Amino acid sequence: MWFIKIRNLLLANIITLSIPSILFLGISGCVAKTETAAREISSSTPVTKNTVKVTEKKTSNTTNKTQNKVKTSELAIEQKFPMGINLSSDVSWSRSKMWINIAKSARDWGYVDKPYQPNPDLKLSAQGYPLSDAGLFFEGYEYQPGVWQFSYQGSGEISFTAGGSLIEVNRRADGTVRGTFDRSAKMRADGSLIPVHLMLKNIDPNNPPSNLKIVAAGYDLDSDAIYTQEFLNFIKPFKILRYMDLMETNESTIKTWGDRLKPNAPGKGVAFEDLIALSNITNKEAWITLPHLADDEYIRQTARLFAQQYNPNLNLYLENSNELWNRSFSQSRDFHASTIDKLMREEGLSPAAATAKVEKEGITQKAVVDRLCHISNIFRQEFGTKADKIKPVLAGQAANSWHIKKGLEHLAATGQQENCNLDGIAIAPYLNTQYGPEFNPTSVDEVFEEMEAYYQARVKPWITEHAQLAKQYNLKLYAYEGGQHLNGENALDIKIAAQNDPRMGTLLKDYFCFWQDSGGEDFVFFSSINDHSKYGHWGLKTSINEGETVKHRAVMDMLKPGSCL
Known part of the structure; x- marks a missing residue:
C-alpha cells in the first residue's frame, strides 16, 4: 500500500497539547508518492566542544547585528551555499532515470497474472x-523504447506482456539466462508509456532466480555501472544526499536486518549497498533516517556496513526516523504509543493518566533523543577511530520549537552528550501560505502575495528562533527539508504556473540567503524529481529530461560563490 503524507495544517492540533496556540501555524515535512502523484541553525562559529553548553543570552545592538551579517556575506564570497538534496522515492513510475539496471526500480514481486499487485504470501529467497x-x-x-536486454541466474522461464514482448532468450551452460525483448513505444491515455509485465514461471525453489538485470536500448548489459550519467550529473552540484525517501522511511515496517531490501533485488526502496555506492561515486555526504522499529542488530549491521564500505573522509548524518513529531505518519504514532505503553507498564498508570503525563512532560520528545543517542553510540562503536565522522541530528517541527527544546533539555539533564555527540538540530522551514492545502488563489499574483506574507510573518521568525536555540546549546542548525510548499487541489493550474514564475526563484533565493545570514548551515532541499499534483510540487524538475526550471536555476545560482551578496 502506498501512503500519502498530506501536510494539512489542521493536523497540528494533535502534535502536542503543550502549545496549541502556535501549532496551527503549520506542519512541515515530506510527501510520499502515490500512483497518481509525486507524491525547517547554528552560529556560523564552528562547534569545537563535545558537551552541550547552555550559553548566556546576550543582547546586541544594531551595529553588532550588521557586523555579523557582513561577516556572513564576506564568507559567502569564498564558499558556496551548503545545499543538499532530498532524493525522491525509487518507485516504478519515477522519472529520475536513476538506474542502469531498470529492474531495481520495479515494484515488489506480484502475481503472475497481476504483476502490478504485490503478493504478500509469496515466499522469497535470501536474495x-x-x-x-x-x-x-x-x-x-525516460528511457528510450526499443530493444531492451535482460539477464538473470537460476531457474524460471521468462516472458513479457503489456508494454513488452519477448524477442529471444538463451540459457548458457553456467546457468545464466540472457535475452532481449521489445519495449513498446505505445502510450496510455495520459501520454505515458504502457508498463511492462514480466513473468517468471516454473521456478525451482532449490535453484531460484537471482541477479535480474534489465537495461534499456543504448546501455551495456555487462557494465558494472550502477547509476546513469544523467542522474549523476543532476546530483553533482549538491553537498549532502538525504536518503529518507529512497530508504522508504515513512510508514516503515522494517524491524530486523533480514527485513531490509537486498542488493540486486527488485522492490521498493534502495539497498544500503547502493546508497553507499552513490555517496562514494559522487563524493557526497549521506544523511540516513533509521527505521523507528529497527532492532539493535539492524542498527549495528547498518553501522558496520557503512564503516566497512562508506568513504571514511565523508561525514555521515544520522536521524532517528523522519518527523517523529508529525502524527500523520505511522512512525510518529507508533513512537508516541510506545512511550505511553512504557509508562503504563512501569508506573501502573491508566491509559488516560499515562497519555496526560507523556504530553505534559514531553516524554516522547525525550525518548526521541534517547534513541538517537543510542543509534549514535552504536555507529560510533563500529566506526572506531573514524567516529568523529558520525553526525547525529535532532529534527523537529519548524512551527513549534517545543519539540526540540524538550529534547535538548533532556540531553543536557541526562549528560548523554559526551557519548551521543549530537551535531545539530534540524527543521523544515517551508514556504507556504496561511491557508495550507485549502488555498484557492484566483491568480499567480495572489500566490506570491500570500507566500511573501507567510515568509515574513512565520518562516523568518521560525528560522531566527531555532538559530538562537542552536547557538544556546552550541550546536549547528540544519534544514533537513525546505523549499516551497504549495499543495491542495484548489486552483491547481495556478499553483503549477507559480512554480515556473520568475518570482518563485526570487523568493527562494531571498529565503536561502536569510537562512545563511541567520547562521543556518546545510540546507537540504526537498526534493529532486517529482511531478506536479494536488499533493505538492516538490521537485526541482518534474523529469530528469526536463529543461531548465525556475526552481532548479534558483538553487544552482545559490551554489555560485558570493550568491548572497
Whole structure:
C-alpha cells in the first residue's frame, strides 16, 4: 500500500497539547508518492566542544547585528551555499532515470497474472527473489523504447506482456539466462508509456532466480555501472544526499536486518549497498533516517556496513526516523504509543493518566533523543577511530520549537552528550501560505502575495528562533527539508504556473540567503524529481529530461560563490 503524507495544517492540533496556540501555524515535512502523484541553525562559529553548553543570552545592538551579517556575506564570497538534496522515492513510475539496471526500480514481486499487485504470501529467497511463479511490474520512464536486454541466474522461464514482448532468450551452460525483448513505444491515455509485465514461471525453489538485470536500448548489459550519467550529473552540484525517501522511511515496517531490501533485488526502496555506492561515486555526504522499529542488530549491521564500505573522509548524518513529531505518519504514532505503553507498564498508570503525563512532560520528545543517542553510540562503536565522522541530528517541527527544546533539555539533564555527540538540530522551514492545502488563489499574483506574507510573518521568525536555540546549546542548525510548499487541489493550474514564475526563484533565493545570514548551515532541499499534483510540487524538475526550471536555476545560482551578496 502506498501512503500519502498530506501536510494539512489542521493536523497540528494533535502534535502536542503543550502549545496549541502556535501549532496551527503549520506542519512541515515530506510527501510520499502515490500512483497518481509525486507524491525547517547554528552560529556560523564552528562547534569545537563535545558537551552541550547552555550559553548566556546576550543582547546586541544594531551595529553588532550588521557586523555579523557582513561577516556572513564576506564568507559567502569564498564558499558556496551548503545545499543538499532530498532524493525522491525509487518507485516504478519515477522519472529520475536513476538506474542502469531498470529492474531495481520495479515494484515488489506480484502475481503472475497481476504483476502490478504485490503478493504478500509469496515466499522469497535470501536474495529477495521468488521461490514460486511470480510477476514483476515496471515502467522505465525516460528511457528510450526499443530493444531492451535482460539477464538473470537460476531457474524460471521468462516472458513479457503489456508494454513488452519477448524477442529471444538463451540459457548458457553456467546457468545464466540472457535475452532481449521489445519495449513498446505505445502510450496510455495520459501520454505515458504502457508498463511492462514480466513473468517468471516454473521456478525451482532449490535453484531460484537471482541477479535480474534489465537495461534499456543504448546501455551495456555487462557494465558494472550502477547509476546513469544523467542522474549523476543532476546530483553533482549538491553537498549532502538525504536518503529518507529512497530508504522508504515513512510508514516503515522494517524491524530486523533480514527485513531490509537486498542488493540486486527488485522492490521498493534502495539497498544500503547502493546508497553507499552513490555517496562514494559522487563524493557526497549521506544523511540516513533509521527505521523507528529497527532492532539493535539492524542498527549495528547498518553501522558496520557503512564503516566497512562508506568513504571514511565523508561525514555521515544520522536521524532517528523522519518527523517523529508529525502524527500523520505511522512512525510518529507508533513512537508516541510506545512511550505511553512504557509508562503504563512501569508506573501502573491508566491509559488516560499515562497519555496526560507523556504530553505534559514531553516524554516522547525525550525518548526521541534517547534513541538517537543510542543509534549514535552504536555507529560510533563500529566506526572506531573514524567516529568523529558520525553526525547525529535532532529534527523537529519548524512551527513549534517545543519539540526540540524538550529534547535538548533532556540531553543536557541526562549528560548523554559526551557519548551521543549530537551535531545539530534540524527543521523544515517551508514556504507556504496561511491557508495550507485549502488555498484557492484566483491568480499567480495572489500566490506570491500570500507566500511573501507567510515568509515574513512565520518562516523568518521560525528560522531566527531555532538559530538562537542552536547557538544556546552550541550546536549547528540544519534544514533537513525546505523549499516551497504549495499543495491542495484548489486552483491547481495556478499553483503549477507559480512554480515556473520568475518570482518563485526570487523568493527562494531571498529565503536561502536569510537562512545563511541567520547562521543556518546545510540546507537540504526537498526534493529532486517529482511531478506536479494536488499533493505538492516538490521537485526541482518534474523529469530528469526536463529543461531548465525556475526552481532548479534558483538553487544552482545559490551554489555560485558570493550568491548572497
